[in-house]
Amino acid sequence: MYSGIWKKWHDWCLSHSFDHANPSSAQLAKYLAFLHLQQKLSYKTILVYKSAISTLVCSQAEKLSNDPLVHRILKAISLANVQAKPKTAHIWDPRVVIEWLTSNSPSVFSLLEVSRRTAIILLLASSRRVHDLTLLHIDADHFQDNGDNIIMHPVFGSKTDNYVHRQSSWKLKENQEKNVCPVRWLRKLIDVSSSRRHNSDLSELFISTLGKVRPASRTVIGGWIKTLLRDAGVEATPGSTRSASASLNWLENHKIEEIMEKGNWRVPNTFANFYSAEIVSFQNNKNLSNSFEAV
Numbered sequence: 001m002y003s004g005i006w007k008k009w010h011d012w013c014l015s016h017s018f019d020h021a022n023p024s025s026a027q028l029a030k031y032l033a034f035l036h037l038q039q040k041l042s043y044k045t046i047l048v049y050k051s052a053i054s055t056l057v058c059s060q061a062e063k064l065s066n067d068p069l070v071h072r073i074l075k076a077i078s079l080a081n082v083q084a085k086p087k088t089a090h091i092w093d094p095r096v097v098i099e100w101l102t103s104n105s106p107s108v109f110s111l112l113e114v115s116r117r118t119a120i121i122l123l124l125a126s127s128r129r130v131h132d133l134t135l136l137h138i139d140a141d142h143f144q145d146n147g148d149n150i151i152m153h154p155v156f157g158s159k160t161d162n163y164v165h166r167q168s169s170w171k172l173k174e175n176q177e178k179n180v181c182p183v184r185w186l187r188k189l190i191d192v193s194s195s196r197r198h199n200s201d202l203s204e205l206f207i208s209t210l211g212k213v214r215p216a217s218r219t220v221i222g223g224w225i226k227t228l229l230r231d232a233g234v235e236a237t238p239g240s241t242r243s244a245s246a247s248l249n250w251l252e253n254h255k256i257e258e259i260m261e262k263g264n265w266r267v268p269n270t271f272a273n274f275y276s277a278e279i280v281s282f283q284n285n286k287n288l289s290n291s292f293e294a295v
Contacts, residue, residue: 002052002055002056005048005049005052005053006052006053006056009031009049009053012031012034013027013031016030020057021057022057023053023057023064025064025067025069025070026069028050028053028054028064028067028070029067029069029070029072029073031053032046032049032050032070032073032074032077033073033077035049036077036080043074043077043078046074046077047074048256050065050070050074051065051255051256052256055257090277090278090279091240091243091244091247091277091278091279092229092234092236092240092244092279093244093248093279094124094241094244094245094248094287094288095248095286095287096232096233096234097120097124097228097229097232097234098124098180098286098287098288099286100231100232100233101117101120101121101179101180101232102177102179102180102286103179104179104231105179108188108192109192110192111192111193111196111209112209112224114185114188114189114192114193115189115193115206115209115216115224116224116225116227116228117185117228118182118185118186118188118189118205118206119133119206119221119224119225120224120225120228120229120241121180121181121182121185121288121291122136122170122172122182122292123225123241123242123245124241124244124245124288125172125182125245125288125289125291125292126170126245126262126263126292127241127242127245127246127249127259127262127263127289128167128170128242128262128263128264129158129159129239129242129264130218130221130222130225130238130239130241130242131157131158131159131218132154132158132167132264133205133206133218133221134157134204134206134215134216134217134218134221135154135155135156135157135158136152136154136170136204136205136206137152137154137155137203137204137205138190138203138204138205139203141153142154142155142203143205145187148173148174148183149171149172149173149174149183150171150172150182150183150186150187151169151170151171151172151295152169152170152172152205153169153170154167154169154170158264160264160266165266167264168261168264168294168295169294169295170292170293170294170295171292171293171294171295172186172291172292173290173291173292173293174291175288175290175291177286180286180288180291181291182288182291182292186205189205189206190205193207196209196213197213200213202214202215204216206220206221208220221238222237222238222239223238225238225241226238242263243277244277244279245263245288245289246259246263247277247278247279248279248287248289249262249287249289251279252287252289254289261294262289262292262293262294264294
């Protein structure tokens, strides 16, 4: 995950005759300044570099990461970044939607209502792409109900899938709030869709709710997400759930490794540059991230 970052750090230390495995706080601060002044990296990307280096180096990694000198150089870079880019990327607060979901109970007999609720819960818990929902199946090879958790093994087809890499399996855990519990709503969706998928060999988790019985496309699922967000008072695109969920985890100080693993990011810079944004509002402390684990 951090091979590119580590190689750059190693080469820079070599050129300055520093011990890359046991640097001083002054050496790390100098490198962070180099990334800002010479490499022109953004503040968020530099934070990823600092986190990666602090994790991979000596046994005093925590002390190094929290060193006052390192904090001062990061603050200076942050201020320079604000002056250079006065407009900050903002994203809606997932906790607003979670609060709405918690307070509003849909009809458990409506395939549309159960489908769109299950979809938004999975997206907010996992930080995965809308398209990834089309890769979830409920046959025995791809779905395990273990009582207090459900494990799903997506089929091949994620944006990052190739011949050497596949996205992780999804472990959904029970949540005490029944209206946002992924385990409960996965079971509800399978139950309420059983009659419609009868006499078909469809194993996709999400299927069409009207017309011909077929797997629900990314566009159809996106439409469900968009209408639910609007009902919750949020005007946003379906794909923005990925940035919103990941940004909330970043705000709540989840480890960068955990955020990347959950959201199936392979390159730290991609998360830092495109998905880590400032949350617009802070209304409550609800987050569905603890209901999901990449396994």
